[in-house]
Amino acid sequence: MAFQRKKKFKIHRRIEERVDFFDGLPDDIVTCILAKLSSSASSPSDFVNILVTCKRLNRLGLHPLVLSKACSKVFDIKAEKWSDSAHRFLKECVNSGNAEASYTLGMIRFYCLQNPGSGASLMAKAAMKSHAPALYSLAVIQFNGSGGSKSDKDLRAGVALCARAAFLGHIDALRELGHCLQDGYGTRQNVAEGRRLLVQANARELAAGLRSPVWMSNYYRRCLSPPVPVGCSLLSDFGCIVPERELHPANRFLKEWFESGRGAVGEKLRLCAHGGCGRPETRPHEFRRCSVCGKVNYCSRGCQALDWKLRHKAECNPGERWLEEDGADVDGGGGEMAGVEDGENVLFE
Numbered sequence: 404m405a406f407q408r409k410k411k412f413k414i415h416r417r418i419e420e421r422v423d424f425f426d427g428l429p430d431d432i433v434t435c436i437l438a439k440l441s442s443s444a445s446s447p448s449d450f451v452n453i454l455v456t457c458k459r460l461n462r463l464g465l466h467p468l469v470l471s472k473a474c475s476k477v478f479d480i481k482a483e484k485w486s487d488s489a490h491r492f493l494k495e496c497v498n499s500g501n502a503e504a505s506y507t508l509g510m511i512r513f514y515c516l517q518n519p520g521s522g523a524s525l526m527a528k529a530a531m532k533s534h535a536p537a538l539y540s541l542a543v544i545q546f547n548g549s550g551g552s553k554s555d556k557d558l559r560a561g562v563a564l565c566a567r568a569a570f571l572g573h574i575d576a577l578r579e580l581g582h583c584l585q586d587g588y589g590t591r592q593n594v595a596e597g598r599r600l601l602v603q604a605n606a607r608e609l610a611a612g613l614r615s616p617v618w619m620s621n622y623y624r625r626c627l628s629p630p631v632p633v634g635c636s637l638l639s640d641f642g643c644i645v646p647e648r649e650l651h652p653a654n655r656f657l658k659e660w661f662e663s664g665r666g667a668v669g670e671k672l673r674l675c676a677h678g679g680c681g682r683p684e685t686r687p688h689e690f691r692r693c694s695v696c697g698k699v700n701y702c703s704r705g706c707q708a709l710d711w712k713l714r715h716k717a718e719c720n721p722g723e724r725w726l727e728e729d730g731a732d733v734d735g736g737g738g739e740m741a742g743v744e745d746g747e748n749v750l751f752e
């Protein structure tokens with residue numbers, strides 16, 4: 404009798420081991436779990452690993468709800484791995500209503516795939532969903548008349564887009580808006596308000612830096628070892644060293660695309676000199692150059708101000724300007740970004 408009970412128990416245990424409770428979960432619950440996972444993925448491979456697990460996860464992983472929630476890290480595609488299937492995947496996400504995918508694909512089409520019309524409309528799609536980087540990118544396009552001619556510049560539209568992005572907390576847009584107000588560029592000049600926004604942009608930059616785990620590890624490293632320059636000197640004027648900001652996947656893609664030679668910048672066209680930007684000119688002399696040395700070009704005031712603090716301040720040499728004057732700005736209307744002082748007093752011509 405005891406032997407029979409023992410045998411029954413063994414069989415029962417074996418059956419229990421074989422039951423996969425996951426199979427018992429209804430599709431909509433699994434879809435919700437996958438949507439949560441795609442919104443918190445830390446790389447594209449996190450998402451791909453789900454798709455290759457089994458047929459069921461592949462089917463549910465490509466559900467519009469899951470695609471609509473995918474975060475920017477899922478679209479952090481390496482420029483060298485760009486393919487038709489990557490393009491199709493981004494399109495699927497756009498069709499599912501994912502604003503982050505609209506922005507990323509918009510940037511890639513506008514600047515890398517020479518399709519400015521469709522790129523701008525994808526960015527506009529994201530901007531309509533209050534996607535701050537998309538609003539800021541459209542502002543840069545309006546300020547420069549990118550994808551068109553010099554007469555396509557619309558400074559007032561640029562300022563309006565910047566203001567909307569700044570309101571949503573976009574630091575670069577806030578900095579750009581501060582410069583516009585300070586210089587009366589595309590809006591009525593208001594020096595005091597402009598400076599207030601620039602101070603606010605610096606404060607937010609600092610707050611974002613201090614929240615970053617990189618800053619904490621650098622802080623402890625500085626405590627334990629002799630002083631070494633870590634992070635960036637963005638706020639060095641104020642005695643603070645904050646870590647360099649993490650690039651948005653779209654900017655990283657642009658940078659890799661042109662730097663790796665996967666895509667070529669057209670003849671007589673230049674890349675924005677700020678390392679964290681990656682935007683190329685869409686016509687000769689579109690970007691304005693540093694009027695002190697005349698050697699570097701920027702897509703925006705924000706990029707110039709950042710690059711000045713990070714790098715160019717140490718390299719800018721007024722002497723070279725007079726030796727290498729090339730009489731630029733014939734038809735592009737780029738003009739100059741003149742005299743840079745310390746702090747945020749960047750003046751433009």
Ligand SMILES: [Zn+2]
Nearest residue numbers: 675680702706
């Ligand atoms: Zn730039």
Ligand SMILES: [Zn+2]
Nearest residue numbers: 693695696719
């Ligand atoms: Zn310079």
